Every structure is written in structure tokens, then in C-alpha cells.
Amino acid sequence: DAKTTQPNSMESNEEEPVHLPCNHSTISGTDYIHWYRQLPSQGPEYVIHGLTSNVNNRMASLAIAEDRKSSTLILHRATLRDAAVHYCIPLLYNQGGKLIFGQGTELSVKP
Amino acid sequence: DGGITQSPKYLFRKEGQNVTLSCEQNLNHDAMYWYRQDPGQGLRLIYYSQIVNDFQKGDIAEGYSVSREKKESFPLTVTSAQKNPTAFYLCASSILASGELFFGEGSRLTVL
Numbered sequence: 001d002a003k004t005t006q007p008n009s010m011e012s013n014e015e016e017p018v019h020l021p022c023n024h025s026t027i028s029g030t031d032y033i034h035w036y037r038q039l040p041s042q043g044p045e046y047v048i049h050g051l052t053s054n055v056n057n058r059m060a061s062l063a064i065a066e067d068r069k070s071s072t073l074i075l076h077r078a079t080l081r082d083a084a085v086h087y088c089i090p091l092l093y094n095q096g097g098k099l100i101f102g103q104g105t106e107l108s109v110k111p
Numbered sequence: 112d113g114g115i116t117q118s119p120k121y122l123f124r125k126e127g128q129n130v131t132l133s134c135e136q137n138l139n140h141d142a143m144y145w146y147r148q149d150p151g152q153g154l155r156l157i158y159y160s161q162i163v164n165d166f167q168k169g170d171i172a173e174g175y176s177v178s179r180e181k182k183e184s185f186p187l188t189v190t191s192a193q194k195n196p197t198a199f200y201l202c203a204s205s206i207l208a209s210g211e212l213f214f215g216e217g218s219r220l221t222v223l
Contacts, residue, residue, distance in 0.1 A: 034210045043201045043214025044154070087153065091210035098144070098169070099212060101154035 004088050009106045012082075018075040020105050022088030025069040032091040033064060034099065035073050037084040044087065044101070047073065083109040113138045117202050117215035124196075124222050130189045132218045134202035141207040143185035147171060148199040148217075157200075160185055161207055189220065197222045 005023040012018040024033065032051050036044040048055055048062045050071070055062040061074040075082050087104040115136040124130050134143065142161050146154040146169075156169030160179040174193025179185055185204075189196045199219050203212040 032210055036212075041199075041217070043203070043217050044212070045214070046211045049210055085153075098156060098159055099210065100156060100170070101146070103153045 004090065004102050006086075006088055006102065006105045008103065009108065011108045011110065012075075012078045013110050014080060015077050018078045018082070018107065020073040020075070020086050020088075020107065021070065022072070023070045024088065024090055027068060027090045029068075033062070033071050034089045034091050035060070035062065036087045036089065036101075037082070038087070038104070039081075039084045047086070049091070078107075078109045080109055080111065083107060115202060115204050115213050115215040117200075117218050119218060120216065122218060122220045124220065126222055127191045129191060130196070130220060132187045132189070132200055132202075132220070134185045134187065134215060136183055136185075136204040136213070138204055138213060139182070140204035140213070141182070142205045143179065144203045144205075144212065145169075145175075145177065145185070145187045146201045146203065148201060154201060157187065196220060 032049050034049040035047040037047055038044040048057050048060050050062045050064050064071045085104040085106050087101050089099050118133045144159040145157040147157055148154050155171050157175050158166050158177040160166035163179055163182050166177050166179050176188045199217050201217045202215045205212045
């Protein structure tokens with residue numbers, strides 16, 4: 001199975017950009033990278049996903065390295081709602097698309 | 112509104128009792144999943160189902176059982192064989208292999 005490595009925790013100030021890194025050096029060429037976030041006592045929420053190109057949506061941007069061994073979730077202006085655990089997850093295409101969650105990065109946002 | 116509903120939200124049971132957690136979705140999704148989360152930890156996959164009447168074990172299936180008799184329903188039974196059942200249980204559904212999971216609000220099981 002593809003493994004991911006994320007920092008255990010990060011801090012940010014409100015209204016400032018945040019770059020959350022993820023290493024996934026063992027993913028295959030068909031594995032999409034998905035990001036989810038989880039607020040305390042809630043189920044995870046889908047944020048964004050991508051394969052090779054950088055992706056943008058209303059929640060965030062995803063920058064994927066050219067060699068696909070790493071990616072970065074970019075929150076352009078951190079809000080207090082972004083204070084959550086952020087998970088970087090490869091979608092294992094050859095295993096029916098199941099998602100295996102790792103430990104994630106706990107992001108703290110200071111007002 | 113479409114969504115995924117788990118019940119009950121909180122459940123207390125005595126050791127040795129079987130417990131069934133309900134998960135219903137009206138999103139017409141083919142795939143459904145059950146995850147377990149312990150305090151300060153990530154989610155671990157218990158079981159998943161890609162189609163009615165079929166399901167596969169995840170990483171921690173021992174002590175759990177599931178059924179998928181209807182597309183919209185995927186109940187999880189925590190049996191007495193599960194050694195440490197106290198945890199937060201999350202159900203999710205998705206369009207098959209899309210990777211975009213929709214989660215329920217979770218069921219918090221405490222075994223006394």
C-alpha cells in the first residue's frame with residue numbers, strides 16, 4: 001500500500017496562507033491524491049483531489065510535484081474553521097478505490 | 112436533502128453484548144464504508160462494500176460484521192469478540208472508486 005508522511009502539527013495565523021505538505025513517494029501512476037479535513041467530533045470532509053496537475057476549488061489549492069512524490073495543500077487565507085486535522089490520502093485505484101487514512105496534520109489557527 | 116445518517120449518535124453497552132450501528136444513505140452511492148477512530152488517531156477501515164450483497168474486510172475487521180442487503184443501508188455489528196470496542200465509528204459512502212467520501216456524523220460507542 002502507498003504510504004504518506006505528514007507533519008504531526010502546524011500552526012498558522014488567521015488570514016495568512018498555509019502550506020500543508022505531504023510525502024507520498026510510493027504511490028502508483030494511477031493513484032489520485034485526496035485531501036480531507038476533520039473538525040473535532042465530526043466526520044472527515046472532502047477538500048480536494050488531483051492526479052498530476054495543480055488543482056483549485058473554492059476551499060483550497062493542491063500543488064502536486066512533477067515527480068508525484070509529494071504534494072502541498074494550500075489554504076490561501078486560513079480561517080478558524082480550518083483548525084482541523086488535515087489528511088493526505090492516496091486513492092488506491094487497484095484496490096477498488098478504498099481510502100486509507102493516516103495520522104494527518106493537526107492545524108492550529110491563531111486569531 | 113441527500114445525505115448519510117448514522118444512528119445512534121451515542122451508545123452505551125455492557126461488555127459482552129453485541130451492538131448494531133445503523134448507516135443509511137440516500138445519495139444513490141454504490142460504495143459504503145465503515146471506519147473506526149480512537150482518540151488522537153486517524154481513521155481505520157473496518158469493512159467496505161462496493162455493491163449490494165458483497166463486502167470486503169478492511170484492516171481491522173476482526174470482531175465486527177456487516178451486511179449489505181440494500182443499496183442504501185450498511186449496518187455494522189460490533190460483536191462480543193471485539194476486544195476493545197469503545198471508539199468513534201464513522202460510516203461513509205461514495206460513487207464507486209471516485210475517492211470523494213461523504214461521511215455521517217458518527218456513532219460514539221462506549222462499552223462499560
